[in-house]
Amino acid sequence: MEHDVTQTQQSPGLPGSAVWMLKSLEGEVRPVALSVARHLRDGLPAETEGFEELIFTAVHGAMSHFIDLGLGRAAPYTAIDDHFRKVGFKVAAMGQDRALVDLGINMATSELWDVLRRRAVENELSAAALNALNEMMSSYVEHLAKQVTTGFGAGTEARDQDNDVARARLIERMLSGASLDEIEMQASLGDWTLPEKVTVMAVELRDGDRIAADALSPTALTRRRDPTQVVICPPDDAEAVTKELRAAAPKARVSVCWPVPPEDVPAAWRWANRALALVNARVIPAKPVIDCLAYRTEIWLHAEPVMRRQLAQELLEPLLAESANSREILTETLLVWLETRESAPAIAAVLGVHPQTIRYRWKRINELFGESLRDPEFVTQLLLLLKASVPLWVAGDQSDFDRYQQQTG
Known part of the structure; x- marks a missing residue:
């Protein structure tokens, strides 16, 4: 023509x-x-x-x-x-x-x-x-x-196409802990407005699955980063982006971290993935969307799993040597005391047992730990360690006891 x-x-x-x-x-x-x-x-x-x-x-x-x-x-x-x-x-x-x-x-x-x-x-x-x-x-x-x-x-x-490449590079820069100047430059190249704070999400998908960028709002950055897919967006858009993720992958689980400055994205990415791991370990309830802010204490307590395992072998050795039933009731009593520092009647009311039962248990706890219970630093470590370990034990994780048995023969 x-x-x-x-x-x-x-x-x-x-x-x-x-x-x-x-x-x-x-x-x-x-x-x-x-x-x-x-x-x-x-x-x-x-x-x-x-x-x-x-x-x-x-x-x-x-x-x-x-x-x-x-x-x-x-x-x-x-x-x-x-x-x-x-x-x-x-x-x-x-x-x-x-x-x-x-x-x-x-x-x-x-x-x-x-x-x-x-x-x-x-x-x-x-x-x-x-x-x-x-x-x-x-x-x-x-x-x-x-x-x-x-x-x-x-x-x-x-x-x-250039924006896609630049935005993929921007995600990698943020996840690798680049300087704010570098992040700002990559955001400019990718035509992405960098907010003062960002929301980082870790999306747990089936093997090989991927959520396309065009399934989300233009303000959302996303890339598959095995074993999960990362999503970064302005905090004001987090709720809408979460709904879009659920619509694009109904069977996916989304872990949403609280807002952080762009330079803290690596930490937020670890926390969001840690929350998913704790869901799989049955420490955090399994929900389609995990609000990390609601489980910040659990995420913090489980931030160093290797250290928790080592401390469990050192500080909890007297408990690990007990029978399963004794260990359960003694741990339950000790944890309530560490959290409340209440009397035997008050602890008994919390646990629904007779005060004399608590006194029997407390006598055994003193036999196991002795003067260490009067050491403030030991007591603080013991409280945090039990708060991190008990949910694992309740969920069926027996690795602490198995490791103790291997070490003691």
């Missing part, structure tokens, strides 16, 4: 007066092209250096080509089409609106048409000749607009 249009416009059959007037316009091409380029440049951001030259080249070439066509000269479209596709591509790649190019085309058309009308009045050009020029110009501008559309589409696709 474009080939047919080109052939028609190469022989427009313009009246002689219109042809004469077009020929007289050849000296106006450069001033008009400069005017259009400068007007557009004024509305562009500073980083678009070089765009003014591209606009000038495109407008200057189009006006010269239009005059050549009107004068019946052989004038292939190839170079002109390429210029306008480049303009559309550049505008899209810069993240500017398509209306910017339309403004330039309309401005050039308007300025050229003003010159034509003035000359038409000065030279008493007939209405028929002026209408013929108007029809030719309208058809020509429509052709240029199509080239801009093609270039703009390609530029948009390229920008999206």
Whole structure:
């Protein structure tokens, strides 16, 4: 179709007066092209250096080509089409609106048409000749607009691909603990507005599953990072993004950390994944969405599992040596005392047993731990250790007892 249009416009059959007037316009091409380029440049951001030259080249070439066509000269479209596709591509790649190019085309058309009308009045050009020029110009501008559309589409696709790469790099920078300056630079490259704080989520999916970025709000960054998928978004968008995650993967479990500064993302990522591990260990209740803030103490207590295991072998050795039933009731009593420091009757009321039962148990606890129970540092460590260990034992984790048996033979 474009080939047919080109052939028609190469022989427009313009009246002689219109042809004469077009020929007289050849000296106006450069001033008009400069005017259009400068007007557009004024509305562009500073980083678009070089765009003014591209606009000038495109407008200057189009006006010269239009005059050549009107004068019946052989004038292939190839170079002109390429210029306008480049303009559309550049505008899209810069993240500017398509209306910017339309403004330039309309401005050039308007300025050229003003010159034509003035000359038409000065030279008493007939209405028929002026209408013929108007029809030719309208058809020509429509052709240029199509080239801009093609270039703009390609530029948009390229920008999206570049943004995806930049955003993936941004996620990795944040997770690796990059400086705030580096994070800000990557956010700018990825066209992502960096908030003062971010919400980090760890999404537990089935093996091989992945949630596509386009399933989430544009403000959400996401990438599969085995064994879970990371999602980072502004805190204000966290609730909406969580719903989108649930819609995209109904069987997934989402662990949502409390908001943190961008430079603390590595810690938030650990905490969110730790919460998922504690769900799997049955320390935290299994829910589709885990609010890490509600389980901050558990996440903290289990932040160093190796240290917990070592301390359990050292501090809890007297309890680990007890029979399973004795260990259970003594631990239950000791933990309530550590948390409340109450009397035997008060502890008995909490546990639903007779006060004398508590006294029997307390006598055995003193036999096991002795003077250590009067050491504030030991008591503090014991409280934290039991709060971290008892939920594991209740959930069926026998590793502390198995390890004790292996060490003692």
